[in-house]
Amino acid sequence: MTTTPEKIDLLIEPRWIAAVDSDSTLSNHAVAINKDRIVAVLPTREARTRFAPTTHTKLDDHILIPGLINLHTHAAMTLMRGIADDLPLMEWLQKHIWPTEGANLSPQFVHDGTRLACAEMLKGGITCFNDMYFYPDAAASAASDLGMRAVLGITTLEFPTPYASDATDYISKGLAVRQDWLSNPLINFCLAPHAPYTVTDASFERILTLSEQLNLPIHCHLHETAQEVEESIRQHGMRPLKRLHRLGLLGPNLIGVHAVHLNDDDLELLATTSSNIAHCPTSNLKLASGLAPVAKMRQIGINVGLGTDGAASNNRLDMFAEMRLASLLAKGVSGNAQALPAREVLRMATLGAAQALGMADRIGSITPGKQADLCAIDLGAPETRPCFDPLSHVINVAGREHVTHVWVAGKCCVDNKSLRKTKQNNLESALALWQNILEFRQQS
Incomplete structure (x- = not known):
């Protein structure tokens, strides 16, 4: 009997996962997300047969960490x-x-x-x-x-x-x-x-x-x-x-x-x-x-x-x-x-x-049932290779410039290093105005 795959919003397949709630760094695993929550963390092969995601994000050189x-x-x-x-x-x-x-x-x-x-x-x-x-x-x-x-x-x-x-x-x-x-x-x-x-x-x-x-x-x-x-x-x-x-x-x-x-x-x-x-x-x-x-x-x-x-x-x-x-x-x-x-x-x-913050039941680790607040870090660039311990690399090698994707409550806020939801031109004009105001008042 064939089981119909479960529909979910997002399946993320990184190279590694640092779930934080356990001491091990997972490889060949995926994170299944529906609406704002993590549904499962499971082997990639199993995830592909169990779930039918609306969006399927493969991150071959990345480590996925909690936001x-x-x-x-x-x-x-x-x-x-x-x-x-x-x-x-x-x-x-x-x-x-x-x-x-x-x-x-x-x-x-x-x-x-x-x-x-x-x-x-x-x-x-x-x-x-x-x-x-x-x-x-x-x-x-x-x-x-x-x-x-x-x-x-x-x-x-x-x-x-x-x-x-x-x-x-x-x-x-x-x-x-x-x-x-x-x-x-x-x-x-x-x-x-x-x-x-x-x-x-x-x-x-x-x-x-x-x-x-x-x-x-x-x-x-x-x-x-x-x-x-x-x-x-x-x-x-x-x-x-x-x-x-x-x-x-x-x-x-x-x-x-x-x-x-x-x-x-x-x-x-x-x-x-x-x-x-x-x-x-x-x-x-x-x-x-x-x-x-x-x-x-x-x-x-x-x-x-x-x-x-x-x-x-x-x-x-x-x-x-x-x-x-x-x-x-x-x-x-x-x-x-x-x-x-x-x-x-x-x-x-x-x-x-x-x-x-009293929020450990909601955020802070990649745990089923928690909010899907996640950060993907690219460890495939020359300055991050070779990589023998991806978790050590997060602290000792990688920087914020290697962050490529960010999700908050299951919604993508940063996609391939670009903010998804911002009125960038409006922000830039506001910043230029504030710089002029602050400079003028400092000199007055």
């Missing part, structure tokens, strides 16, 4: 790429970034900056980003326009910006935007108190209550500089992590960003509370913030994801660069060449980040 997840960025700040380089964090923020934002921040600024960031990230294999910025409605619209998955911060500060007047106003506006986007499966939200030095105990307490009520992650800069830690001890009599622990914020819902300056007590607090860290190695180096003890974090079981930070402090939204740098720094700092091998770094950039 990369940028666990920390400020997407709209891409419009400020390179305006204030080679400066320490507080001088960079107080004398350049905050004044520029004060003069230019608007919904249109956020929409255009986020569109630019999404275009860059998608072409580099990033399918989801965790954002901390203002006007989240404009950011949601931009990400949605390009078909990208986003977790947008309900950013909270105590001081006014053009977006909001005080902590209560920031939170109220953010919650209203979240409500407006609840029906969009690609747009999610988190609570984003900027940092312990910009948020009061009372605001942190309200944020904790909202996190528990709405089951939202808390995304917060933490222990980024030695000055931040020293100032906390002077003002509060304790280090920032201990203060947040006293307030009840440490736990599986917390994503602490940077976490550079940690002592043994800090590390123990993070581990025992199952808190998460977003490691941003390039930004930490560029702002001279320091070297995070990531190898030690992983050794004691702290979940660590990777982020680029914003393009104003990085100046790239390039997760391939972050993966390779994270691995190299961990080896150099720990004195252990086996620290953060390729498999573990890829997990940090995919399933580890998904876990931090």
Whole structure:
């Protein structure tokens, strides 16, 4: 008896698959996708008889990985790429970034900056980003326009910006935007108190209550500089992590960003509370913030994801660069060449980040039942050959320029290195206008 093949939307046949949910790299396997989900991961020969795909994509020299997840960025700040380089964090923020934002921040600024960031990230294999910025409605619209998955911060500060007047106003506006986007499966939200030095105990307490009520992650800069830690001890009599622990914020819902300056007590607090860290190695180096003890974090079981930070402090939204740098720094700092091998770094950039966002049941690995967020990397170019270990090549050899195809929820967003869904001319004209505006205001 002949069985009728099952109709599906897409069958992808790469040379290799790094599923991430297992330690093995598969070869001669295919991924079957219907609508927004992965139906099966199975041997190619079996897939060809079992399924009748509408689209059949063969990638003879490629490795297929889960879509990369940028666990920390400020997407709209891409419009400020390179305006204030080679400066320490507080001088960079107080004398350049905050004044520029004060003069230019608007919904249109956020929409255009986020569109630019999404275009860059998608072409580099990033399918989801965790954002901390203002006007989240404009950011949601931009990400949605390009078909990208986003977790947008309900950013909270105590001081006014053009977006909001005080902590209560920031939170109220953010919650209203979240409500407006609840029906969009690609747009999610988190609570984003900027940092312990910009948020009061009372605001942190309200944020904790909202996190528990709405089951939202808390995304917060933490222990980024030695000055931040020293100032906390002077003002509060304790280090920032201990203060947040006293307030009840440490736990599986917390994503602490940077976490550079940690002592043994800090590390123990993070581990025992199952808190998460977003490691941003390039930004930490560029702002001279320091070297995070990531190898030690992983050794004691702290979940660590990777982020680029914003393009104003990085100046790239390039997760391939972050993966390779994270691995190299961990080896150099720990004195252990086996620290953060390729498999573990890829997990940090995919399933580890998904876990931090509370989304590991939906994204982060090539697993049947999960959303089809995928990235195909061409390892057939001369600079990527010979290839003895394709997974090692993803971290140590390949770059974002080798990404050829990207799918988000089963829809192709990048096809043969070209964005599928963007009004490119409109974006380019907007970028030219913003460059002129920013240059004029800097010179005024």
